[in-house]
Amino acid sequence: MNRKENFVAGFVKENPVFGLYLGLCSALAISTTLDNAIGMGLCVTLILTASNMIISAIRKITPDEIRIPVYIVVIASLVSVVEMLMAAFMQELYANLGVFISLIVVNCIILGRAEAFASKNGILDSALDGIGMGLGYTFSLLLIAFVREFLATASWTITNPFNNQVILHLGLEFLEPFKISMFSTSTGSFLTFACFAALFTVLRNKPAKKEEKKEAK
Amino acid sequence: MxxxxxxxxxxxxxxxxxxxxxxxxxxxxxxxxxxxxxxxxxxxxxxxxxxxxxxxxxxxxxxxxxxxxxxxxxxxxxxxxxxxxxxxxxxxxxxxxxxxxxxxxxxxxxxxxxxxxxxxxxxxxxxxxxxxxxxxxxxxxxFTGNVAADLISSATPTTAIAGNGWLLAIPDGISSVCATATSCSAALIPAPTFVELLTGTYAGALGETSTLLILAVGAYLAWREVIDWRVPVTYLGTLFVLATVYGLVFNQGMVYGLYHILLGGAAFGAVFMMTDPVTNPTSAAGRVVFAMGCAIFTLLIRVKANLPEGVLYSILLMNLMTPAIEKLMDGNQIKTEKKNWMIIAIVAVVGVAATLICAFANM
Structure with missing residues (x-):
């Protein structure tokens, strides 16, 4: 696999949320609004890229027996840094995401990429992999949040996390009486997630089926 | 030959x-x-x-x-x-x-x-x-708020009794029952008479009110072997016994259990929903356990949870348990008869114990 394929794999083929079912806890919990999804997604992307690079840089001096504690220390330090920065500069988003920022430490995507990719590849490859996977995660969160926010509130809002100014507000007032409040709760997030997971499975299996048909012919 | x-x-x-x-x-x-x-x-x-x-x-x-x-x-x-x-x-x-x-x-x-x-x-x-x-x-x-207003403004008898913590009258000195209830009145609820509850001439869900008609249709369907008679009979019987136990703790009288059967979706759920052959256990003993479990959950949700009704969620919860019941009571029914009776007895004891714990906790 070349670098470009590695980078693109995170979106559909190896999409961490809908393909590998990793990092679901935070994905289901915070995908209520587009704001949360963008904030959480970029946070994870940043931490994932940085942790991938650091772990890849120290991969040759990390003893195999204690590699998991080493990874955890690296990831936890990065998460603490990001958490404190968010508490300082983006209070609103920090309050909305709550405990899920600290829980990035145990997010399976980050530890999984460290174990599966960064510990075996060079720094540049690992960084690209981190960005690709992180953007794939962000993309999945945005998809879920896009559906959920619209069904629950009949509008989409994007705010600037630094000063809480509304950048974009797209509200469809005539749909106001028809909103389905269930989609702001966990039930709605499970339903949305399941539908997307099914859709992605269909997308992934399509090329394989075509090849099967060709072989049959 | x-x-x-x-x-x-x-x-x-x-x-x-x-x-x-x-x-x-x-x-x-x-x-x-x-x-x-x-x-x-x-x-x-x-x-x-x-x-x-x-x-x-x-x-x-x-x-x-x-x-x-x-x-x-x-x-x-x-x-x-x-x-x-x-x-x-x-x-x-x-x-x-x-x-x-x-x-x-x-x-x-x-x-x-x-x-x-x-x-x-x-x-x-x-x-x-x-x-x-x-x-x-x-x-x-x-969609609890998504209703066409000005149709039925008054509370239905079910929501009224649920607002009272599923008690007809609050005995003196007991206030914690009202902790979860929305509107507590110490006075006796102007409950519909038994005749009204039986014939269903009061405001409520479209098809859940006329208990007498539902039971008649249920009897006909059971006679035609469309539904299994064991499920509604066990369900309503268990619910009546448990509600009577609960009512006796609060000194509500012997008729209190009947209110639990007549109000809300108990009869409708028992006849039309719990008997659904797809989501039911297949063995007769399993169905009895299923119905008893539904009754226990119905009573617990009614008296303990902050919901107006318990029948619906009790059915969903027992649907969840159906594979487990199936696994437990599968096999040659004649050979496992003793074991089945044991399981039914255990469920009954658990139900009564849970009701009593609930009642004394609500005191």
């Missing part, structure tokens, strides 16, 4: 799934017809038309969902409909709603009930949860 040749019992049975579902549909329509008649007499004709409109919206949504599903999967629509019976789910769901529900809420919940409750599991016969109960719980979760 004379040999007699006959097909195996499942082929010899005169009933087909189609004829069973047809009779069930007729039974449901009788209940619905009574409801329409009541609203036309007690209020005016526009209420009756609204009830008919709700049923039409629900049935059309259900049929459309299944038809689209067939188109996507490239199935034959007619064959699929004949073995899928979406209208039964739609009718049950409509009967569980109050007349003031909006058309939109009922339509969306029907689509979700059919799709998420039935089709994604593989269609009729494969679903884990009762699809109609799934639809009603979606209405609970999403």
């Amino acid at each position: 004379k040999f007699t040749f006959k097909p195996s019992p499942n082929y010899r049975q005169p009933q087909s799934t189609q004829s069973i579902m047809f009779e069930l549909t007729l039974g449901l329509l009788v209940v619905f017809g009574f409801s329409v008649g009541y609203y036309a007499m007690a209020y005016n004709i526009s209420y009756a038309l609204r009830a008919l409109g709700l049923l039409a919206v629900s049935v059309v949504c259900a049929l459309a969902t299944e038809a689209i599903w067939c188109k996507v999967l490239k199935l034959n629509v007619k064959d699929h409909m004949q073995s899928s019976f979406p209208w039964v789910t739609a009718i049950i769901l409509t009967l569980m709603c109050r007349i003031d529900i909006s058309y939109y809420a009922l339509g969306v919940s029907t689509i979700m009930a059919i799709f998420f409750g039935k089709l994604v599991f593989g269609g009729f016969g494969q679903n884990i949860f009762n699809p109609a109960a799934v639809g009603r719980s979606i209405i609970f979760a999403s």
Whole structure:
């Protein structure tokens, strides 16, 4: 696999949320609004890229027996840094995401990429992999949040996390009486997630089926 | 020597799934017809038309969902409909709603009930949860405020008694019952008389009020072997006993248990929803345990949880337990008879114990 394929794999083929079912806890919990999804997604992307690079840089001096504690220390330090920065500069988003920022430490995507990719590849490859996977995660969160926010509130809002100014507000007032409040709760997030997971499975299996048909012919 | 040749019992049975579902549909329509008649007499004709409109919206949504599903999967629509019976789910769901529900809420919940409750599991016969109960719980979760106002403004007897912590009168010196209740009045609730509760001439869900008619239809269906008589009998019996135990702790008198059976969806759920052969255990003993579990959950949710009704969620919870019951009570029923009785006795003891704990905790 070349670098470009590695980078693109995170979106559909190896999409961490809908393909590998990793990092679901935070994905289901915070995908209520587009704001949360963008904030959480970029946070994870940043931490994932940085942790991938650091772990890849120290991969040759990390003893195999204690590699998991080493990874955890690296990831936890990065998460603490990001958490404190968010508490300082983006209070609103920090309050909305709550405990899920600290829980990035145990997010399976980050530890999984460290174990599966960064510990075996060079720094540049690992960084690209981190960005690709992180953007794939962000993309999945945005998809879920896009559906959920619209069904629950009949509008989409994007705010600037630094000063809480509304950048974009797209509200469809005539749909106001028809909103389905269930989609702001966990039930709605499970339903949305399941539908997307099914859709992605269909997308992934399509090329394989075509090849099967060709072989049959 | 004379040999007699006959097909195996499942082929010899005169009933087909189609004829069973047809009779069930007729039974449901009788209940619905009574409801329409009541609203036309007690209020005016526009209420009756609204009830008919709700049923039409629900049935059309259900049929459309299944038809689209067939188109996507490239199935034959007619064959699929004949073995899928979406209208039964739609009718049950409509009967569980109050007349003031909006058309939109009922339509969306029907689509979700059919799709998420039935089709994604593989269609009729494969679903884990009762699809109609799934639809009603979606209405609970999403559309409790989405009602057409000015239809029924007063609280129904069920919500009134739920507001009182499912007690007819609050005895002196007990206040913690009201902690979860929304509006507590120490006075006796102006409850409908028993005759009203039996005939169903009071405001409530469309099809859940007329207990007498529901039980009559249930008796007919049980006689026709469309439903299993054990389930409603065990359910209502267990609910009555547990409610009486609960009532005795609070000094509510012996008739208190009857209110639990007559109010809310107890009779309707017992006859039309718990007997759903798909989401039920297959063995007779398993069904008895299923019905007892439903009764225990109904009572606990009614007296402890912050919900007006417990029947719906008790059915969903026991649907969840059905595979476990099946596994536990599977096998040669004659050989495992002793074990089955033991399990039933254990469930009964657990139910009474849970009720007593609940009652003393509510004191």
